[in-house]
Amino acid sequence: MQRLNRNDLCWCGSGKKYKRCHLDQERKLYKYEEQGFIIPPLNIIKTPEQIQGIRNSGKLTKEILNMVGERIKSGITTNDINQWVSEFTIKSGGIAAPLNYEGFPKSVCTSINNVICHGIPDATVLKEGDIINVDVTTIFEGYYSDASRMHIIGKASENATRLVKEAKECLKIGIAAVKPYGGLNAIGNAIEEYCNKLKYSVVRDLGGHGVGLKFHEEPHVNHFACRGKGMLLMPGMVFTIEPMINEGGYECDTLDDEWTVVTRDGSLSAQWEHTIVITEDGVEIIV
DSSP states (O other), X not given: OOOOOTTSSOOSOSHHHHHHHHHHHHHHHHXXXXXXXXXXXXXXXXXXXXXXXXXXXHHHHHHHXXXXXXXOOTTOBHHHHHHHHHHHHHHTTOEEXXXXXXXXXXXXXXXXXXXXXXXXXXXXXXXXTOEEEEEEEEEETTEEEEXXXXXXXXXXXXXXXXXXXXXXXXHHHHHHTOOTTSBTHHHHHHHHHHHHHHXXXXXXXXXXXXXXXXXXXXXXXXXXXXXXOOBBOOTTOEEXXXXXXXXXXXXXXXXXXXXXXXXXXXXXEEEOBEEEEEOSSSEEEOO
């Protein structure tokens, strides 16, 4: 287990007061480790100042998502969405985190129908009945926030509409499973249990992630059931929950562009995403 240092988890000052707080926290963590929890790297615990910075970033990400929701419709291209996001982000003083991230060429991810995630905007025209995930990650004043929403273009099939609705329910269920000093694996256990009843599958090759000071941080968040309790969830941890739910099997493939991830069987996929922070008494949805 990683030992606490003077800057970890404790803002109570110095001297005897600090030492007492330090020892109490260390004893508490050892007890959780004995119960089977994995103790997180303590440098991923955000300070109150950092959390406020992430909230400010999340406010801009929400504004961008709202803007896209007001404009998206049949007949527009995914390149149009990219242009909207780019212009709105720059005008607001932010930076679109996906642009040039490990070679990603656009400012937003647009994933249509059987595309699970990381779809690259292009000249594809949205048509009646499509479902599309728009995934926005924003850097604002040095802090990152990440969220995505599904959109139904016009009137979609009953199956597509139901998948979008239930994928959103999976996100709610995953967030409800988060408890301060609970286990990270509770998230995937709750989501997959729900999906099994619906005969849907949960993507296993991709998951949520820590976020805030970087685009991707620890912990990795599985949305499917795993053995054990997993990492201990501690106040100050910030991460995304973003279950990717498939109508068919969970297997996926990455296209030749090395980004676009699709369902192997061609079935529909849907995803919703929030960035959350764990508090002392629950969870706050940042965006």
